[in-house]
Amino acid sequence: QKEVEQDPGPLSVPEGAIVSLNCTYSNSAFQYFMWYRQYSRKGPELLMYTYSSGNKEDGRFTAQVDKSSKYISLFIRDSQPSDSATYLCAMSGMNRDDKIIFGKGTRLHILP
Amino acid sequence: DAGITQSPRHKVTETGTPVTLRCHQTENHRYMYWYRQDPGHGLRLIHYSYGVKDTDKGEVSDGYSVSRSKTEDFLLTLESATSSQTSVYFCAIRRPMNTEAFFGQGTRLTVV
Numbered sequence: 001q002k003e004v005e006q007d008p009g010p011l012s013v014p015e016g017a018i019v020s021l022n023c024t025y026s027n028s029a030f031q032y033f034m035w036y037r038q039y040s041r042k043g044p045e046l047l048m049y050t051y052s053s054g055n056k057e058d059g060r061f062t063a064q065v066d067k068s069s070k071y072i073s074l075f076i077r078d079s080q081p082s083d084s085a086t087y088l089c090a091m092s093g094m095n096r097d098d099k100i101i102f103g104k105g106t107r108l109h110i111l112p
Numbered sequence: 113d114a115g116i117t118q119s120p121r122h123k124v125t126e127t128g129t130p131v132t133l134r135c136h137q138t139e140n141h142r143y144m145y146w147y148r149q150d151p152g153h154g155l156r157l158i159h160y161s162y163g164v165k166d167t168d169k170g171e172v173s174d175g176y177s178v179s180r181s182k183t184e185d186f187l188l189t190l191e192s193a194t195s196s197q198t199s200v201y202f203c204a205i206r207r208p209m210n211t212e213a214f215f216g217q218g219t220r221l222t223v224v
Contacts, residue, residue, distance in 0.1 A: 008152075032211040043202055043215035044155070088154070092211050096143065097162070099170075100213050104154035 006103030019076040023089035030091040035074045038086045079110045116216035124222045131190040135203030143206035144186040148199040193223040
C-alpha cells in the first residue's frame with residue numbers, strides 16, 4: 001500500500017460547481033497536510049496547509065482532515081476556469097526533518 | 113515568490129554526457145530539496161540538504177549526485193545522463209518556521 005493515494009483524474013466539472021478532491025494515507029504519523037496547485041509547465045504552489053484534524057477555510061477553498069479515517073479533502077466552491085490545474089496533496093510528520101510525501105496529483109478541468 | 117531560481121530552465125543533452133542543474137535561493141534557508149516529476153509517478157525526492165556540506169539521498173538517488181558548498185546554492189549533477197532521466201526537475205526549500213515546501217519553476221531536461 002502506497003503511503004499516499006490520490007485519484008489522478010482527470011476530473012471535469014462545469015463552472016460554478018463545487019469540486020471535491022481527496023487523498024487517503026496510511027501513515028498515522030502524518031500531522032501536517034498540504035495542498036498544492038500546479039499549472040501546466042509551472043512549479044507546484046502551496047495552496048493551503050492544515051495541522052492535525054479539522055477544517056480550514058481560505059476564500060473559496062476549504063481543506064478538511066479526518067485523521068481517524070486517514071482521509072483529507074480539498075473543496076473548491078464556485079469553481080472558475082482559472083482553477084483548472086493539477087492539485088497535489090502532501091503530508092509530513094511533526095519534525096521538519098521529516099520528508100514531505102506527495103500524492104500523484106489530480107488533474108482538474110473546469111468547463112466554461 | 114519563494115526566491116528560488118532554477119537554471120537552466122530547459123536543456124537537451126546527449127546520453128552519456130554529464131549535466132548539472134542549479135538551484136539558487138535568495139533567503140538563505142538550510143533545507144533544500146531536489147525532486148523529479150514524471151507522469152504516473154508524481155513528485156519523487158532525489159536528494160536533500162539540511163545545510164552546507166550536509167546532504168543525503170532520497171528515494172530515487174541512483175545516477176545523481178549533489179553538492180552544497182554555499183547555503184544559497186544546491187547543485188544536482190547527472191554524472192552520465194540516460195534517457196530514463198528525461199524529466200522535469202524541481203528544487204524546493206523549507207523555511208525555518210514552516211513545514212511546507214516552496215518550489216522553483218522547474219528545469220525540463222531531455223536526454224536524447
